[in-house]
Amino acid sequence: MEQTSSEILKGWREFYLLMGTAAATLVGLMFVVASIGAGLFTDAHKDMMKAFITPTVIHFCVVLFVCLAALAPSLTSVALAIVAAAAVLIGIGYSCTAEVRILKRYVSTTTLGDRLWYAPIPIVGYLTLAAAALSQLVHASLPDVEWIAFALCIILAAGVRNAWAITLWVAVQPRNG
Numbered sequence: 001m002e003q004t005s006s007e008i009l010k011g012w013r014e015f016y017l018l019m020g021t022a023a024a025t026l027v028g029l030m031f032v033v034a035s036i037g038a039g040l041f042t043d044a045h046k047d048m049m050k051a052f053i054t055p056t057v058i059h060f061c062v063v064l065f066v067c068l069a070a071l072a073p074s075l076t077s078v079a080l081a082i083v084a085a086a087a088v089l090i091g092i093g094y095s096c097t098a099e100v101r102i103l104k105r106y107v108s109t110t111t112l113g114d115r116l117w118y119a120p121i122p123i124v125g126y127l128t129l130a131a132a133a134l135s136q137l138v139h140a141s142l143p144d145v146e147w148i149a150f151a152l153c154i155i156l157a158a159g160v161r162n163a164w165a166i167t168l169w170v171a172v173q174p175r176n177g
Helices: 013-036 043-071 077-106 112-118 120-139 145-172
Strands: none
Touching: 013 043, 013 145, 043 077, 043 112, 043 120, 043 145, 077 112, 077 120, 112 120, 112 145, 120 145
């Protein structure tokens, strides 16, 4: 009989609850930053928002939704793996799109550190999450909750770092008016 997420995450519930809560809070804070910097986000900066802000929000949302799925009491281990796999596809898609945009338009105004944190580092997190999901689908036993947790930590750390960089950028921009 297939296990439910409650059985799978025995001993990990608080970790996923805290991780999901942090991700949800950070999504909200990104809306605050966007509101504060609303005057900056004109058509001239539309591509910049797509390259930097949207992927950061997506990273937080991926962490949030994987944690929500993990905490759903009746979700099966295979269903959790499918949710994780879908999150991987979305996250890698946004990370790759951000990398292309950065390399096309912002390579001269970003540091190597910026470029690493906006795409390659989150992709490592997503690939780790993919490996955990694939392992679950192939073995149909307990998912490696430690690897899922590790992957979510990488993705959340990338989001936090990038949100801080965005916040600093908004804070130092001259205000019109």
